[in-house]
Amino acid sequence: MTAAVFFGCAFIAFGPAFSLFIFTIAKDPLRVIILIAGAFFWLVSLLLSSLVWFIATKATNAQDLTLQKNLLIFGSIFSVILQEVFRFAYYRLLRKANEGLAAISEEDGPPLSVREMAYVAGLGFGIMSGAFSMINTLSDSLGPGTVGMFGDSQYYFITSALMTLALTMLHTFWGVVFFEGCERKRWWVIAVVLCVHLMVFSLSLLNPFYVASILPVYAIMLLMAVWAFFSSGGSLHNITLLWTCRKSNAETSS
């Protein structure tokens, strides 16, 4: 559409990820490495699932549009499953790496806790997933035209950016919850994460009824945020502590 839309959508889609990166990841080289490796794992999972989809489309009639649509849905479901498999694989890799890192570390014990690794891995998945969702659309938003010629909604760019934002944050929260569940051998957590991922995917199929797709996805994102907060050591008590701390600070300083 123009530079305004380009920057607006870029900020919406990547703003939170960017701020998370700057404040929590950029200073620690080990976290950067885990972030990038996590992004790579997501990329590989997408590559493999796209291979499957590609073979399926080339093996079938390209003119049959319903079949191609169904193949795409099948491919996407397969991709979701593969992403979670790769998340698990990354968890195993990080656990193994953690032992080695603890051995060579100068400090006593491992340099990163599993919780921190979970958060960084999830963020890595989220950033890469967001990038793949959004970059193509962003580059087209720079031109003078907007979507709508063929009857699509003109809010296409904003809603894509909002979905990408939600997806990035969701991947982060899923990473936290998933690793915590694996750590405590609660295997039902993995199943729940997979189901929620599939649910988000199927909600996205409801586009362009954006009310029916974006609002539920954001609701799910909030629920996942709460779950991730609790599973990474937070509690209501901590929040009230925070609040009273601030209040008392404010009282003492005034």
Added chain:
Amino acid sequence: MFAEFAGKILEYFVERYRVHFVLDVSCNSVAQKIYVELNNTVPCVRLLNATHQIGCQSSISGDTGVIHVLESEADLEWPLSKGPNPPYMVLLESSLFTKSIMMKMKNASSRVAGVVVVQKTSPPEFSPHTTCPNENTGVYTETYDHNLAHCNTTVWNPRGNGLSYEEFDSPVFSLKEDNETEVIKQCYFDHNRVVNGSGLQYPLCAMQLFSHMHAVTDTATCMRRSSMDFSTSPVMVCDPLGGYNVCAFIRPYNSTAFGHKENESVVIAAARLDSRAFFLEDSTGAEGSVSGFVTLLAAAQALREATQEAPPTRNILFAFFHGEVFDYIGSSRMVYDMKNNMFVIDLDNVHSILEIGQVAVRSGTNLFLHSDPVSRRNNTVHDEVTNLVKNLQSSTAGLNFSLVETDFSQPLPPSSFQRLLRARAIPGIVLADHQTDINNRYYESFYDNAAHLNLTYPSNLSPEEQLEFVTDTAKSLTEVATAVARALFKQAGGNNSQVNKINADPKTVTQMLYGFLVRSNNSWFQAVMAPELKDILQPNPPQYYVGVAKSSHQANALTYLVQYLLANLTGTATNLTQSQCKKPDELPNESTYLYSYLWVQGVVPPNSTQRESFCVRTAVRLVKAVSPAFDLGDYISKEYSTWTKSQWKFIKARIFLVASRDLEMLTLGVGVAVLFTSLLVTYFVRTKADVLFSSVREPNNAAY
């Protein structure tokens, strides 16, 4: 593959399946949702000469404007002043494509981003050319005769509005009335119509035109910029216009022996090949050039037998000049070659000249003979011209028209003969259908087409039947061709008793008119062309714009058509095989010095599918026609044509919807807000992380 899948996933995350779900390998399906590319556009491009640049230019990243379909001249108020969403892209029909409307839009270039012309019905008259064509490069200069210069006595093209020679700094494109135009109009009606009282609703339908031209100012500047690159392959910014002249002698000379030929006297029969329009690629030229050269081709065919049986004393040169619209490129080149001993004859060998001008639109039964009053002040020249007139007038005996001399004080119309006169006072006549100003209401415009010549065929005929059908136009041109052929024969000193056997063939004339004005891809043209050139034959007429001079020995479609037709009409079929046709010098009686040997496709016999190809021995040659100014390096020449065409990277047009400024700013605002909020929240959470997350560092045993 990877990106394709990701793109598809993206499409599914944010867009529901639609009927026009496209599966081709375009990684940019979002772009397909936004833009509709327009493929059949003809742009107005930039041409430069020694002093000016003309034509149109867009900015380097294209010009975008909200589409507005112009309904009348009064409706111009909307894009020029009243409309609330400038800049506008004005779409107008060909009847509104007038000088006053274009000038008004040119002056308001901040509000008008570009113009798109949709070709529909022809207006009653329209000529975008100047009123005095080629006024500075003809023979009538201030020094030649002050009174006749600059069309002081006769304005040849009074309807000319000079639109083709104006400079526009916004793009102007032309579209045909087809599916793409329907899409544009539908988009306009859906989104851009003003609903009374409620104003325009975003999103609006807009168009973007790209036609950025590299060259500026004038030819000297762009040639200087082209040569400044010292690399081995210099980047050209503009290209000189030019092509090839088609020449054929009745008695050919050794093509390697240039200069004066002793005791040879040649009568030149000339015609013009090229034409132009405002949109260069859309040049038709039915009355402007086709009428002339088709008549000359028919006359050449008529003369073939008589000149072979009893060759006349003087030689006859059939010369078809290319590039004449742009300051006489072809004829000035030939005169230059003759003066500098680069042509097989020189000016001393030229006895007289008969040129066929525009001859198809008569306003009576007469055709007119124009001559130059200044050179006729010399008695010798005057006598020769009178003799030529006599030969011409006596050649119309038994035909349905007569030839009348024009007024003595009237100068020559724009014609290639003027360039020869500039060099030498040669006696000559220009044959035309107009007595004073031209009869062509559509001179050098894209309405000068078959319909203008009343070339109508009965509706139930197939294309091949139309090819054979003899129209009235063909009949009248045949008569003119007969008269021209007889006059040439007499002028060349032929035996008077043979004259009445010289007759042009109406079937040839009508086939040529069909091929040049309706469809060039017909069975006769296919038979006459070389096998490797058969792809230049299209289901529409060829294009008459001279084009740029290519460095390789390639001519444009029109030149090849005329060359091969002239070869077929004046040459002889031989028994040579295809390999012999390529190297005929090995045979005892053939010589490539005198003749050129062309392998042509031939006809398909009724009961087979193979063409009977054969080798034609002909005296037809292509002679390079590029303005001498480029050979001399004199890019500010006032003597020769200095026309060049700018180069460009790409030219395209597309339509799309534009969103309101409010929505864009809203998006930007939301984005900035999200960014700042997330920065604040993250910073806050990070500083309070040890409070919020009770055990950031896990005890050692949890790590294993």
